Amino acid sequence: MKKINSTEIARLAGVSRSTVSRVVNGYSNVPDSTRERVMKVIAEHEYYPLLSGQLLAGKRSGTLGFFWVSNGTIHCDMLSSSFFVYVTENAANNGYLLLSGILPNFTDEINRNWVKRIFMQERIDGGIFVGASNNSPLIDELVAKGKIVGVFDYHHPDVNVSNLITVNFENDTGAKVIDYLVGLGHKKIAIIDGNMNNYSSLKRHEGFISSMQRHNIPLHRGWMIYADVTEQSGYIACKELMASAKELPTAIAVNNDSCALGVCAALDEAGISIPQQISVIGIDGHPRGRYQAPPLTTFEFDFNALFRSLVSRTIAAIEKEPVETTEFIPSKLTERCSCRRIG
Amino acid sequence: MKKINSTEIARLAGVSRSTVSRVVNGYSNVPDSTRERVMKVIAEHEYYPLLSGQLLAGKRSGTLGFFWVSNGTIHCDMLSSSFFVYVTENAANNGYLLLSGILPNFTDEINRNWVKRIFMQERIDGGIFVGASNNSPLIDELVAKGKIVGVFDYHHPDVNVSNLITVNFENDTGAKVIDYLVGLGHKKIAIIDGNMNNYSSLKRHEGFISSMQRHNIPLHRGWMIYADVTEQSGYIACKELMASAKELPTAIAVNNDSCALGVCAALDEAGISIPQQISVIGIDGHPRGRYQAPPLTTFEFDFNALFRSLVSRTIAAIEKEPVETTEFIPSKLTERCSCRRIG
DNA sequence: CTGAAAGCGCTTACAG
DNA sequence: CTGAAAGCGCTTACAG
Numbered sequence A, B: 001m002k003k004i005n006s007t008e009i010a011r012l013a014g015v016s017r018s019t020v021s022r023v024v025n026g027y028s029n030v031p032d033s034t035r036e037r038v039m040k041v042i043a044e045h046e047y048y049p050l051l052s053g054q055l056l057a058g059k060r061s062g063t064l065g066f067f068w069v070s071n072g073t074i075h076c077d078m079l080s081s082s083f084f085v086y087v088t089e090n091a092a093n094n095g096y097l098l099l100s101g102i103l104p105n106f107t108d109e110i111n112r113n114w115v116k117r118i119f120m121q122e123r124i125d126g127g128i129f130v131g132a133s134n135n136s137p138l139i140d141e142l143v144a145k146g147k148i149v150g151v152f153d154y155h156h157p158d159v160n161v162s163n164l165i166t167v168n169f170e171n172d173t174g175a176k177v178i179d180y181l182v183g184l185g186h187k188k189i190a191i192i193d194g195n196m197n198n199y200s201s202l203k204r205h206e207g208f209i210s211s212m213q214r215h216n217i218p219l220h221r222g223w224m225i226y227a228d229v230t231e232q233s234g235y236i237a238c239k240e241l242m243a244s245a246k247e248l249p250t251a252i253a254v255n256n257d258s259c260a261l262g263v264c265a266a267l268d269e270a271g272i273s274i275p276q277q278i279s280v281i282g283i284d285g286h287p288r289g290r291y292q293a294p295p296l297t298t299f300e301f302d303f304n305a306l307f308r309s310l311v312s313r314t315i316a317a318i319e320k321e322p323v324e325t326t327e328f329i330p331s332k333l334t335e336r337c338s339c340r341r342i343g
Numbered sequence C, D: 001c002t003g004a005a006a007g008c009g010c011t012t013a014c015a016g
Helices: A006-013 A017-024 A032-044 A051-056 A078-093 A109-120 A137-144 A173-183 A199-214 A231-244 A257-269 A287-291 A303-318 B006-013 B017-024 B032-044 B051-056 B078-093 B109-120 B137-144 B173-183 B199-214 B231-244 B257-269 B287-291 B303-318
Strands: A063-069 A097-103 A126-130 A149-152 A164-169 A189-193 A224-226 A251-254 A279-284 A297-300 A326-329 A332-334 B063-069 B097-103 B126-130 B149-152 B164-169 B189-193 B224-226 B251-254 B279-284 B297-300 B326-329 B332-334
Touching: A006 A017, A006 A032, A017 A032, A051 B051, A063 A078, A063 A109, A063 A303, A078 A097, A078 A126, A078 A287, A078 A303, A078 B078, A078 B097, A097 A109, A097 B078, A109 A126, A109 A137, A126 A303, A137 A149, A149 A303, A164 A199, A164 A303, A173 A189, A173 A199, A173 A251, A173 A279, A173 A297, A189 A199, A189 A231, A189 A257, A224 A231, A231 A251, A231 A257, A251 A257, A257 A279, A257 A287, A287 B287, A303 A326, B006 B017, B006 B032, B017 B032, B063 B078, B063 B109, B063 B303, B078 B097, B078 B126, B078 B287, B078 B303, B097 B109, B109 B126, B109 B137, B126 B303, B137 B149, B149 B303, B164 B199, B164 B303, B173 B189, B173 B199, B173 B251, B173 B279, B173 B297, B189 B199, B189 B231, B189 B257, B224 B231, B231 B251, B231 B257, B251 B257, B257 B279, B257 B287, B303 B326
Parallel strands: A063 A097, A063 A126, A126 A149, A149 A164, A164 A326, A189 A224, A189 A251, A251 A279, A279 A297, B063 B097, B063 B126, B126 B149, B149 B164, B164 B326, B189 B224, B189 B251, B251 B279, B279 B297
Antiparallel strands: A097 B097, A297 A332, B297 B332
16 A cells, blocks of 8 residues: 555645645635545545654644653652653643653763753654753753753743743642641651752752741751652651651651651551651652551642643643743642641 | 754765765764764754654654553553553663553544554554553554554454564463462352453453353352443442342452452442451552552552563564564462451 | 765745 | 745665
């Protein structure tokens, strides 16, 4: 079966290729009778314009890039996995295809080049990034080159850049977490922070600290540990906390739920009961949190809404519509059983 | 900043476009001195060949399609979400990009056409399908057109079709499930089947039945119910079972873990304790199974291996290497706490 | 080892 | 309303 092209369709329909193109693209300046005749030939021969020709003639690809920066084991985390699905679904709802890729990091020249090539080759009309460190040179470079870039959890000092679209968590969740614990009567609070290269982790940290200062709660030595966004990092951090602290806190505020799950595992293992001896609270709304024993109390985000916002605004930017370049998503306290009132 | 093309690179390097192309594509018949000179100009000007030109000249896109057939709410299920990640990771490991899309169904002409267009436009070199009903006309059509198609859980009668690549669950898991329950002393076994349009569900069903016959275990009226692959369908099926059966079974064999989680929820709600009153066993190895109360006993599959096999063989077919067109993946019994020995 | 030339398939101002 | 023509950027036999 020979591949059919627009020249052939034109010949069979007795029109020029220009007209075939007009019909294919749904332009209005084609009389119905001509349109129908051409459509009939197109349908009969199952003609679909080749992407290569369309691209070369200057059409957009209708494809959005999705780049996930993660060190190799995304599929281990259910929350992370769901991001893929949210982005794909939201792109599809906007009529875009999604070209997805995973990179172990952004610091390696090879990885950066891989992403850059995809943009430069014009495979995609724009790209979404998840897991990028704040102030990533690659993102700045792509933005400087005029590429449309949408980034999850990213802060850019210059608000006037119209081709950098971001979505962020609200900035005061950290403070809300501490306020909540204080409201339950806790005064001995330990903090397990996240990766400070992430904008949100930094803001959550600042929130933790500012709220503790506001409530005049001292931060004891050994009660602030840095971890990451994995369960294992939380597990290790909690071990470290238990080993180094002279006294145990009554509550632990954790940067994120994945990490908090690890904290709970470490406490379990040490025979420390949650929340009787130590309350644990996370942030994010990890889907596994509700199935934990005890179910995890957390400040939850609507990740679907978050990605809907990011994807739709990025696509709007591609289509040269005016957009808000950033949006902050609010949290919702989900009280389950991992925190208790004391004192 | 004007976009730079191969003509310009050729001019700056003092060679022809042919030579630029040879360098870009790493052909051997270019002396090192020329290669270096050209490379230098390419690097200085950050030249990347445009996809459109390459495609038009007949190169492959290096892109694999990934089509997920699901009625709208994939992100609700963690196991399903992970499929996306496995496929993306495995495609990347083979040097391919992934173009992913979600469709609510395969029966609607609009959806079928959407997929068909992506193939016909030559956006992708081949495509992977997940969630397709067995004997799907669209897949047969694509195969007939010579497209390279990889399908998860699909059976095709004609083994000689070299462009249809499949990966399947082993066919006897259903029998193993019943054998296991019988081994624990169960004689009163109910079955909750899956969607019979899926090849695996049909095979699991056949396995259930054949093993029960082999053990001379009668299938009581009302002890066989059809469900789907969702938790909710399992919940509903179990309610139905409890409502219609004259007597309750001592064990329920469920087509898949998602569904089994729903069965457990329904039993919980009815105050029936697992496994004291009824044992429940699933198939798949759903990540949530281990966090259930009680943790779910199941026959588990290595989904990463499964998708690694599917993706790598599909890519091999694209690159015209010889491949096994199908592979069956074995299960592994993971005994947790939802089944008990009786009698 | 290298260049000139052909070829890939489409869209879009432009002219009528 | 419609066609002829220009233009988009690359690769690959072919000839030398």
